[in-house]
Amino acid sequence: MARWEGGAQDRLERAALALFLEQGFAETTVPQIAAQAGLTTRTFFRHFADKREVLFAGDDAVPALVQRFMAQVPPDVRPVPLILSQLAPFAETVFGHRRDVLMLRHRIISLDQGLEERKLQKMATLRAAIVNGFMHRHTDELTAGLAADLAMMVLGTALTRWLTLDESTPLSAVVAQVLAAFRQLASELEIKSVP
Amino acid sequence: MARWEGGAQDRLERAALALFLEQGFAETTVPQIAAQAGLTTRTFFRHFADKREVLFAGDDAVPALVQRFMAQVPPDVRPVPLILSQLAPFAETVFGHRRDVLMLRHRIISLDQGLEERKLQKMATLRAAIVNGFMHRHTDELTAGLAADLAMMVLGTALTRWLTLDESTPLSAVVAQVLAAFRQLASELEIKSVP
Numbered sequence: 001m002a003r004w005e006g007g008a009q010d011r012l013e014r015a016a017l018a019l020f021l022e023q024g025f026a027e028t029t030v031p032q033i034a035a036q037a038g039l040t041t042r043t044f045f046r047h048f049a050d051k052r053e054v055l056f057a058g059d060d061a062v063p064a065l066v067q068r069f070m071a072q073v074p075p076d077v078r079p080v081p082l083i084l085s086q087l088a089p090f091a092e093t094v095f096g097h098r099r100d101v102l103m104l105r106h107r108i109i110s111l112d113q114g115l116e117e118r119k120l121q122k123m124a125t126l127r128a129a130i131v132n133g134f135m136h137r138h139t140d141e142l143t144a145g146l147a148a149d150l151a152m153m154v155l156g157t158a159l160t161r162w163l164t165l166d167e168s169t170p171l172s173a174v175v176a177q178v179l180a181a182f183r184q185l186a187s188e189l190e191i192k193s194v195p
Numbered sequence: 196m197a198r199w200e201g202g203a204q205d206r207l208e209r210a211a212l213a214l215f216l217e218q219g220f221a222e223t224t225v226p227q228i229a230a231q232a233g234l235t236t237r238t239f240f241r242h243f244a245d246k247r248e249v250l251f252a253g254d255d256a257v258p259a260l261v262q263r264f265m266a267q268v269p270p271d272v273r274p275v276p277l278i279l280s281q282l283a284p285f286a287e288t289v290f291g292h293r294r295d296v297l298m299l300r301h302r303i304i305s306l307d308q309g310l311e312e313r314k315l316q317k318m319a320t321l322r323a324a325i326v327n328g329f330m331h332r333h334t335d336e337l338t339a340g341l342a343a344d345l346a347m348m349v350l351g352t353a354l355t356r357w358l359t360l361d362e363s364t365p366l367s368a369v370v371a372q373v374l375a376a377f378r379q380l381a382s383e384l385e386i387k388s389v390p
Contacts, residue, residue: 080383117312142352142376149348150380157340181337185345186381188275 009047009057011037016054017104025051025112055105055115059122062094063129070133079134079147084179087151088172095159096171103163127152154178204242204252206232211249212299220246220307250300250310254317257289258324265328274329274342279374282346283367290354291366298358322347349373 329339
């Protein structure tokens with residue numbers, strides 16, 4: 001997904017983020033965004049349904065990408081090994097190349113409750129795509145849900161850390177760190193005697 | 196927490212839930228709720244700040260309850276064994292005695308986006324209380340966050356299942372089932388060679 005179509009979409013996105021931060025999301029209009037990007041309103045609407053969608057650019061392609069990553073793994077591979085092998089490259093593909101944009105986006109979304117909701121909806125869509133992918137691999141429903149929660153938890157934690165760490169750490173390395181921390185935690189599940 | 200104060204709060208809650216389902220949340224007024232419960236509006240406001248709070252009755256006491264459950268466990272017990280021993284009795288205390296009310300509440304909340312948001316806020320508050328509890332036990336921040344996510348994931352999955360299963364299964368048994376499924380899943384974290 002999400003190679004930027006020529007430069008227009010990218011320019012519109014950057015112009016919109018700059019204006020949202022400068023003036024506020026509610027106060028910014030589509031004609032302002034187009035003007036700032038040196039493009040027409042009509043071009044804007046060829047790329048985005050409305051100004052809110054600028055903040056979620058590329059997200060619609062994510063469910064198909066989830067499917068593609070899951071399809072690369074032989075059908076007999078269990079959910080967790082699948083997550084261990086695919087989550088880091090998936091995260092890198094979707095998010096890795098645009099840390100600066102994601103940092104701005106994160107700030108803008110956190111200032112607006114409507115946008116926060118929209119983000120939660122998008123996350124629910126991603127989770128549903130993962131559950132769906134596991135169920136297509138004949139994982140039972142309970143396990144598919146828990147595996148999707150696990151993937152979302154590691155991805156969410158890694159993204160938050162990556163956006164607050166210094167620039168030089170690749171996202172895939174942060175995903176690996178978080179997976180290692182979770183593996184450590186989960187190893188305690190084997191301890192049977194509890195006070 | 197959440198032993199019902201005499202019968203008034205309980206009666207108001209049941210009256211409110213019945214009216215919300217019958218007429219819709221937006222269409223129901225506090226005087227209608229009070230009248231349906233055979234009580235005065237003044238009594239209503241001694242128990243709830245507004246009609247929305249009826250749906251989240253008792254939730255304010257949950258963070259203190261989290262603290263109490265965590266304090267029962269010796270300080271050297273690690274996060275996952277703590278979750279294994281405390282999550283089921285915690286869930287039973289908070290939710291176990293009012294499945295019927297929770298089922299109604301779940302239906303009402305799912306019909307109203309504002310209420311869904313409020314629910315997400317309440318869940319974020321619960322998660323924060325758990326993170327906080329682990330950090331007080333000197334768990335590092337990353338592990339505390341992952342452990343809280345794990346607890347929330349098991350609790351959320353168990354509640355959803357419990358509310359859709361037949362009446363006779365106790366919530367604590369469903370929590371144990373979900374924990375067992377997760378333990379099974381997590382055991383795959385040890386598999387090192389991945390295609």
